[in-house]
Amino acid sequence: MRNTRITTSVVGLMAAAGLVLSGCATGDAETPDAGGSGEETFEVYALLPQGTDQPYGTTYLPPFEETAEELGLNLTITNSQYDADAQASECEVAVAAAPDLIILWPAVGDTVRPCLAAASAAGIPVTVTNSDVNPEDKDLTEAYSGPDTYGQGVSSAEIMCDLADGEEIGILVVNGLTGNSTAINRNAGFVDTVEANCPNVTILAEQPGNWNKDDSQIAVSEMLTAVGPENVDGIYAADDTMVAGAIDALKARDIDPEPLYITSIGNTFLGNPLVVSGELDGTVFQSSSWDGENAARLAHAVLTGADYEENLFMPSVKVTAENADDPSVAPEW
Structure with missing residues (x-):
């Protein structure tokens, strides 16, 4: 059952922009x-x-x-x-x-x-x-x-860990383009954090989505078939374009995404409405x-x-x- 207690790290980008203009960055x-x-x-x-x-x-x-x-x-x-x-x-x-x-x-x-x-x-x-x-x-x-591409993966994993709140769950992972350093770092940040902070979250399968919505929909559909949709409690995708494809794959199987634990990275024009609608539980803003x-x-x-x-x-x-x-x-x- 979905746990609605989510710890949100609010670091306002407006405030960060002010720091940039004054010659001091956040972090x-x-x-x-x-x-x-x-x-x-x-x-x-x-x-x-x-x-x-x-x-x-x-x-x-x-x-x-x-x-x-x-x-x-x-x-x-x-x-x-x-x-x-x-x-x-x-x-x-x-x-x-x-x-x-x-x-x-x-x-x-x-x-x-x-x-x-x-x-x-x-x-x-x-x-x-x-x-x-x-x-x-x-x-x-x-x-x-x-x-901080590694840190983005960490942040998305922290949202996932907080959602699971100790519950044993199985998730699918949709990575970016193979060989791309952003994809490698985001995946490492996510996996390292899950292993360290919430070993109750098990990665059942992972495939590249190539930063593409259609490719990601196909990848998630294939993983659902491979592991059984009844075993999937959540999805992590390395960006909002791919998570939108993942959500489409769920809907194509008549699976409601809202009860699942789903996180991503970007907070884009595609991802933000999914957060508002409740289909995407959390993402990480990139300016x-x-x-x-x-x-x-x-x-x-x-x-x-x-x-x-x-x-x-x-x-x-x-x-x-x-x-x-x-x-x-x-x-x-």
């Missing part, structure tokens, strides 16, 4: 100082895997570009559409152009080392945005800004505007020698029915 990292009016200009290549072709990129890019212009960063932006080979080619062009800095959002985390090595050999610093490189590649980068703005600010700090943290994490805010309508966590994408 362990400090937002880099803008370091002046941006009179000095720098050439910067931004190797991204998405742009206005996806909702996140559509709201990431305007604050990224506006802040870059404010700080004197002349941006050349690419979009590999999550094609590792395409991003590798874009990196070759970027290194040949010899910019002052490269901002990298890895398309596929375990394929970017050659790009990083080439930039390092050419003396071009690299900062990473949104999805960090693998630990073994960190020495080839200057710093990272974006979501695309924070992400874009701080990618530019961190790059500028590295270029100007201003103080910066090697890992600048955005706040991970738990969103449940208790705070789903709070303006500080209003969906952005």
Whole structure:
């Protein structure tokens, strides 16, 4: 039976934004100082895997570009559409152009080392945005800004553990794209936390949903068949797009999602209404505007020698029915 006692960590993003503007970030990292009016200009290549072709990129890019212009960063932006080979080619062009800095959002985390090595050999610093490189590649980068992807998995697991409240339950897990560092870190954060904090929660099966709603619906349908729908008490999906597909898979089997324990990450325009309706018990807010703005600010700090943290994490805010309508966590994408 569903337990309605959910501990919600409310860290208002409006308050966090105020801290950013005052030069201090929420959490362990400090937002880099803008370091002046941006009179000095720098050439910067931004190797991204998405742009206005996806909702996140559509709201990431305007604050990224506006802040870059404010700080004197002349941006050349690419979009590999999550094609590792395409991003590798874009990196070759970027290194040949010899910019002052490269901002990298890895398309596929375990394929970017050659790009990083080439930039390092050419003396071009690299900062990473949104999805960090693998630990073994960190020495080839200057710093990272974006979501604490491991911490997001932790937060979603904490919601799940609180929902279960000691009850023995079996759940399905829908991961992101195989090999993607965000998917790897979110899964690790979720699994580690469940094992440590609520061993009463058993993961019955897991499959990648590839950050895609349709793929996730198929994956959950297959897992329901494999383990038996009567044995499934909940679902964790690594983002709201995939959890929407998971919920559709339940409905296609005439399974009411509301009695189940379901958590996710994003608090997007797709996920937030599911929280309000009660079909999704909890998610973790991710701000695309924070992400874009701080990618530019961190790059500028590295270029100007201003103080910066090697890992600048955005706040991970738990969103449940208790705070789903709070303006500080209003969906952005």
